[in-house]
Amino acid sequence: MPWTKIFSQNEINISGNEEVGKRIISYPKAVREALKQALEIDSRVFIMGQGVDDPGGMFGATLDLHKEFGSQRVFDTPLSENGLTGVAIGAALTGMRPFYCHNRPDFLMLTMDQIVNHASKWSYMFGGIVNVPIVIWSVVGRGWGSAAQHSQALHGMFMHVPGLRIVVPTTPYDAKGLILSAIADNNPVLIFEHRWLFKQTGYVPEEPYMIPFGKGVVRKTGKDVTIVAISYMVSEAMKAAEELLKKGIDVEIIDPRTLKPLDEELIAESLKKTGKLIIADTGWKTGGAAAEIAAAVAEHSFQYLNKPIKRIGSADIPTPASYVLEDAFYGNSSDIIRAAEELMK
Amino acid sequence: MLAKGTMIDLYKKMMEIRLVEQRIADHYNEDEMRTPVHLYIGQEAIAAGVCANLQKEDYVFSNHRNHGHYIAKGGDLNAMIAELYNRATGCSKGRGGSMHLIDLSVGFHGSSSIVAGGVPIATGAALASVMKGENRVSAVFFGDAASEEGVVYESICFAALKKLPIVYICENNQYSVCSPLKNRQADNQMYKKFEGLPIKTYCLDGNNVIDVYTAFNKIIEDVREKQQPVFVECVTYRMMDHHGTKTGVEVGYRTQEEWDEWKGKDPIGIFENILYEQKLLDEKEKAEIVGSINQRIDQAFEFAKKSPLPDISQLCTGLFR
Numbered sequence: 001m002p003w004t005k006i007f008s009q010n011e012i013n014i015s016g017n018e019e020v021g022k023r024i025i026s027y028p029k030a031v032r033e034a035l036k037q038a039l040e041i042d043s044r045v046f047i048m049g050q051g052v053d054d055p056g057g058m059f060g061a062t063l064d065l066h067k068e069f070g071s072q073r074v075f076d077t078p079l080s081e082n083g084l085t086g087v088a089i090g091a092a093l094t095g096m097r098p099f100y101c102h103n104r105p106d107f108l109m110l111t112m113d114q115i116v117n118h119a120s121k122w123s124y125m126f127g128g129i130v131n132v133p134i135v136i137w138s139v140v141g142r143g144w145g146s147a148a149q150h151s152q153a154l155h156g157m158f159m160h161v162p163g164l165r166i167v168v169p170t171t172p173y174d175a176k177g178l179i180l181s182a183i184a185d186n187n188p189v190l191i192f193e194h195r196w197l198f199k200q201t202g203y204v205p206e207e208p209y210m211i212p213f214g215k216g217v218v219r220k221t222g223k224d225v226t227i228v229a230i231s232y233m234v235s236e237a238m239k240a241a242e243e244l245l246k247k248g249i250d251v252e253i254i255d256p257r258t259l260k261p262l263d264e265e266l267i268a269e270s271l272k273k274t275g276k277l278i279i280a281d282t283g284w285k286t287g288g289a290a291a292e293i294a295a296a297v298a299e300h301s302f303q304y305l306n307k308p309i310k311r312i313g314s315a316d317i318p319t320p321a322s323y324v325l326e327d328a329f330y331g332n333s334s335d336i337i338r339a340a341e342e343l344m345k
Numbered sequence: 346m347l348a349k350g351t352m353i354d355l356y357k358k359m360m361e362i363r364l365v366e367q368r369i370a371d372h373y374n375e376d377e378m379r380t381p382v383h384l385y386i387g388q389e390a391i392a393a394g395v396c397a398n399l400q401k402e403d404y405v406f407s408n409h410r411n412h413g414h415y416i417a418k419g420g421d422l423n424a425m426i427a428e429l430y431n432r433a434t435g436c437s438k439g440r441g442g443s444m445h446l447i448d449l450s451v452g453f454h455g456s457s458s459i460v461a462g463g464v465p466i467a468t469g470a471a472l473a474s475v476m477k478g479e480n481r482v483s484a485v486f487f488g489d490a491a492s493e494e495g496v497v498y499e500s501i502c503f504a505a506l507k508k509l510p511i512v513y514i515c516e517n518n519q520y521s522v523c524s525p526l527k528n529r530q531a532d533n534q535m536y537k538k539f540e541g542l543p544i545k546t547y548c549l550d551g552n553n554v555i556d557v558y559t560a561f562n563k564i565i566e567d568v569r570e571k572q573q574p575v576f577v578e579c580v581t582y583r584m585m586d587h588h589g590t591k592t593g594v595e596v597g598y599r600t601q602e603e604w605d606e607w608k609g610k611d612p613i614g615i616f617e618n619i620l621y622e623q624k625l626l627d628e629k630e631k632a633e634i635v636g637s638i639n640q641r642i643d644q645a646f647e648f649a650k651k652s653p654l655p656d657i658s659q660l661c662t663g664l665f666r
Contacts, residue, residue: 046476072476078506083465083499090469093454094404096476098469113496117459118466126447126455127438128663163664186666 022203028060030172030204031193034179035062035099037208039069042097045183046073048088049101049137058101059139059198081107085114085136089122092134097183102138105154105192111136119188120163135182139193140231140282143326148318153231155192156281156288159260165189165213166260168231172202174257177211184210194232194282214261218270222252225340226270226277229253230289233280233312233331240336249344251278259289267293268301275306276343280336285313310339347555349625355397355554356620359389359613361638362413365422368642369412369429370590377650378429380442385413387552387584390612391516392417394557395484398565399452404474404483406467407456409444410516410583414456414486420448426645432652439655440663460521461487461494464513468500471509475572482569483511490521492535504574505544512561512568513539513576516551518583523598536578544574551579552612555619582607 025033038045047062053076057063066074077084081102088098102108108115115136123131141151155166167182167189169175175193182189219234220241229237237253244251252270256263271277277297281290290311297309312331320329347355366384373382385392388410396417399405407414415425421436428435429443436447444458454470457463467485474481491497492515504511515535519526526533536546547564550556557579564575584607586593594604620626 078499078503080499080503083468083496083503086462086465086496086500087469087472087503090406090466090471091473091476092469093466094470094473096473113459113462114465118457118462122455123666124664125437125441125445127435127440128666129437129447129449130455131666165665 023206024201025172025204026060027172027175027198027200027202030176030202031061031179032063032065033204034176034208035065036068038099038180038183039065039073041208042183044095044097045099046075046096047099047101048075048077048084050077050079051103052076052101058103059195062101081110082114085111086118088134089114089119089132092132093122093130097133099135099137099183102136104141104150104152105138106149106152108136108138108154115158115164115188115190116161120161123187124163131186132188133186135179135189135191137179137191137193139195139198141195142232142282142330143196143323145321145323145326146319147321151319153192153194153281153283153314155190155230155259156283156290156292158190159289159292163188164260165258167191167213167258169193169257170197170231170234170255172200172204174211176204177209178257180208181210181213185213192231196232197235211257213258214263216254216256216263216266218266219253219255220251222250222274224249224274224276225251225343226267226274227251227253227280227336227340228267228277228293229255229280230259231282233282236331236333237280237336240333240340243333243337244340247341249340251340262293262296264296264300267297268304271297271301271304275304277305278310278312278336278339278343280312280331283313284316285311286316288313307343310343312336312339347558351397351558352620352625355393355558356616356626357634357638358393358397358417359554359616360634362389362392362416363613364635364638365416365642366412368646370585372646373590378443379431380429380444381588382429382443383410383588384585384590385410387607387611388516388518388581389413390554390557390616391514391551391579391581392486394554395514395561397558398561399482399484401451403452403481404467404470405453406463406470406483406485407446407453408460408463408487408491409456409458410488411444411446411456411486415446415448415453418448418453419451420446420453421450422641422645423648424448427649427652430649430652431654432649433655434648434652438663461491461496463487464491464497465500468504468509468511471504471511471574472507475507475509480569481510482565483509484514485511486514486516488521489515489517489519489526489535490529491515492538493529501539501542501544501574501576505542508572509574510568510572511574512564513574515576515578517578517580520583520587520593520599522587523593525599534578536576539576544576546576546578548578548580551581552610552615554612554616581612582610584608
């Protein structure tokens, strides 16, 4: 197994807080580097998806990989999302490591049968004698009038299904390490990127490394309020933290990095200190990731809370296109500030 | 004309499937096999005729009506019956039940009980074979209702695009649960739906094992050598109810006349007559074959019933690896 040699690391550099002299690259370049190294390390790995070899290369994430590794290992696909997910599963069952890219998680709705009825169950259903090492990667859209069908953050929906690992990277460093972990993992992994994080740059070591699943990270330490921020909401939380500090409120920001498994311990440790919790998600509030984290905290860490939990997410409506409505629809740093202030009253 | 050995092997395999299914039916109402069984009686010629042409390392993917495919590919009978009896020694350790049989040692890669669900997965296995430079064929069995699912079209189009060594076997048994074909499709010929694609399509009498065997002998050789997908419709009839041990006539979704007409085309009955006519089999030899199969079935049922049930401490294992 070529993967056992890769260094596993938990240390994180927060974007914008890089040490001088370290290698800084963009988010899509970090993703691309992970894929390139996976293709080099393991001949079983291949990349598929509509547009992976197009001139844009999935926002740069797969740019020109087909030129380096050939069209058998990096190939464009017909739309047929459900069929192609099954194809990836079948290839995984028989010894390959497919990485299936989608521009948007909205398209995963066309693949629900193969993800939910097949990939997630195949190992358990056959007594654990087989396994499905596939990665399904998609990028959540936001803004520019993307509207209802090109902007959904659907990670919460998949959390309901046993047998899937759910990964939500935030920094270029994490994107690379989590992608390499996902490919090395023997099970179905869904990675939900966020389009707005692709603008980020950050420290990324050149050599391959893996970040373990189920280990969150404290993005900012603080003593007054714990903010569990998912994906792009880490960015909004960091903005809010600066403003709140001016008002004398010192928040702690936790990035769970993977939602399944979830680092409940890290959240509990923080709550012991702050006693107050805000969960900020890129998706809807109802029945989603924020709801699940709130439930887990209520169940296991209730004794540390001294105020009700606050959730920030998008309104329970489809995403509107007009930027005026769009702005009002999404949770943002102002909502986080307001929630923190209320908790500190 | 097929060699005598081949004819007898086909007969034995069909008979084995039939006798296993009948034995399951005999015991099913004891409620000890707590799993929905979808019996393959009436369709034996297809599994036997196809799998006799596959190598051990070739892949087979199946569906909820999978007993016949599992047996024809050489799946372990003890492990199958134990799975039906919900035992820890079952091929899926009691997790899958009747609809989720598997035996990797003979290339039987599992069965999905979502109609058409195994079709793209088999296609992916064929893709992996090509990527690894193996000379393997994938075969996937599905019913007429699966041909109504978009994912079959998606899979075959992709296989045509990538020139994958896979044979799509549509067992047109005329019914989806209680819904007859005429309620579901404008035409009753499945293969016609795929004629527009750049693949070869065939339609066979699925109750004639000589036809099935002979056709698949050539088809599988073609698929292996030319690395191209093929679609084959095998016309047959589901003699039993969708699930369970009745025929469906008693509840009225099909008539006794219709059932009797197909009973007259029973694949084993037809084949047996040919074997008798050609003096390849006599009553005594038949009794020996049946006796020997029944002995194996006795052993499998005994093994299953004696086997332990799964340990509750194992409930949550095997979700991830």
